[in-house]
Amino acid sequence: MAFSHSLPMIRLAVLSAVTILSLIVLALCAHLLSFTNKFLGAGTYFTFSALGLATALLSLLTLPVMIFIDFKRNGAFTSLIAVELGWLGFLWVMWLATAGTTASSNAPGTSCSNFIISEVKTACSELQAVEAFAFLSWIALFFYFISLLVFSAVASSKGNGRVWFGTVKETDFNADSVHNHGEKAGVSVNQVPMTVTPAAQYTGQPQYPPQQGLGQPAQVHPSYPQV
Template sequence: MHWLQIVRLSVLGFAIFCGIVVASLSAHLIAYVEENFGGYYAFAALGVATGGLTMLSLPVILIIDLLRKGAFTSLVVVELSWLGILWVLWLATAALTVDSTSAVFTTCDFIYPILNQLCHETQAIEAFSFLAWIALLAYTILLLIVALVNASRGAPMWKSTVAASGGIAPSPAATAGAGQQVQQQQQQQPLMTTPMTPPPAGQQPMQQYQPQPIYGGQPHTGAYPQQQQQQQPAPTPLSGVSHTQNGSVSGYSSYPQV
């Protein structure tokens, strides 16, 4: 349950309580005045109507919302419309009560106790009417602001319930910024390497065998291959020796003769 649901339940519950109080006091005032004076006050009749509508309609909305998700009576557009009608009725009840009793019940200091009782009941009707009006008006404005903000952020909630909306939707810029930040953190995270354990004391570390490259048929043991082998001296013409029949030695060249 998010914060908007808590505010909704609190306001509607308080409005139901105000409706019960105002409807009960107004009904008693009408019954007494009609029995003793043969008439009734208009503000008392309006108090019965407003309090009766409130204490009958709001519990139905809450119960249907609890039993069935996404009901028609729980839609935001329907709730805004009905609560707007109710707070207008509560404002009219409070204003009419003040206008009708301001000249009669200025102070509740009468000789007859019944008049003092009627005066206190009238003041209670006036007070609870104003309280219900303020509570419903504040919640209606709050719900309207949340709906407009969500609509501007691409998540309209007019045809959804308060429970399904989840409060104020995050802005697209904030969502994109959070995604980029998470991606950057993942890219900047260093790779986890296994630390090398040092060898025990007195033991030489073992070197890993690496195959050596072979150059010219012989393996090369250095870190880098030799850039250039040492230049061999140019071969010199070799002289051949032959023996003649008379035992003399004659030389011949290894180069072919032209």
């Protein structure tokens, strides 16, 4: 599976793209919160803007850190596959909730050009942008999450149970377990060839050639004179 070898590059591309999108969504939601406080009263806000602000902030505080630590240190806790799956799974759920909430706030068939006031028209465009960027972030994280989960599960089924505690950069998802690899490499060192003599066919015990120990005198048979 050549695709598994591209997972480190896909990981970097996805986390970097979501970081950029999070920065844009953070700015848009912050402006929408300012807009509602100005025109609808202090303390008034749209649910999607508050949720989008929180989701984007969580992504900005964690994703760049995960990228940076993975470059600087091998086997870091934040780069472990089990940790990465848990956190990215939480983030794509948050992005999906943000996208769904924003879509429900956007009236279907509404065109921002219908509004006369420029501030309202700008807010309408920002709402649609938040919806689009939230869906893009969700799709990117969900695609990488599913890919990483599938490859890790396949590697674990081959006997490589330590895959969950490895990193994407260092893990070979196509490798078999160490035990299976050893069996395929050659014969075990414990297998000793035996030769069976005809006497062993009756006694049932393997016969080995006698070995003379070190330091033992050789046995000499005396010769007797013939009479």
